[in-house]
Amino acid sequence: MGIKFGEIDANQILENEFRLGVMERLLEGMLNANPNLKKPTDLDLHNIRKAVIEDLKKKYPNSGIEFKNK
Numbered sequence: 001m002g003i004k005f006g007e008i009d010a011n012q013i014l015e016n017e018f019r020l021g022v023m024e025r026l027l028e029g030m031l032n033a034n035p036n037l038k039k040p041t042d043l044d045l046h047n048i049r050k051a052v053i054e055d056l057k058k059k060y061p062n063s064g065i066e067f068k069n070k
Helices: 010-033 042-059
Strands: none
Touching: none
């Protein structure tokens, strides 16, 4: 039996943190190496975050996940 936070297994949280860290570093490297690459606007990022939250709410319907503007 593993540790769970609501519906989410603790091992899954650690794996997600690892994958996210790798992806962030890859993306940052790609953007830095290609200064002419079209980057997403603040509105694009806002809409992406909202869409991801909606996906997470479907995957974990009992976790009380909500979108909060920063």
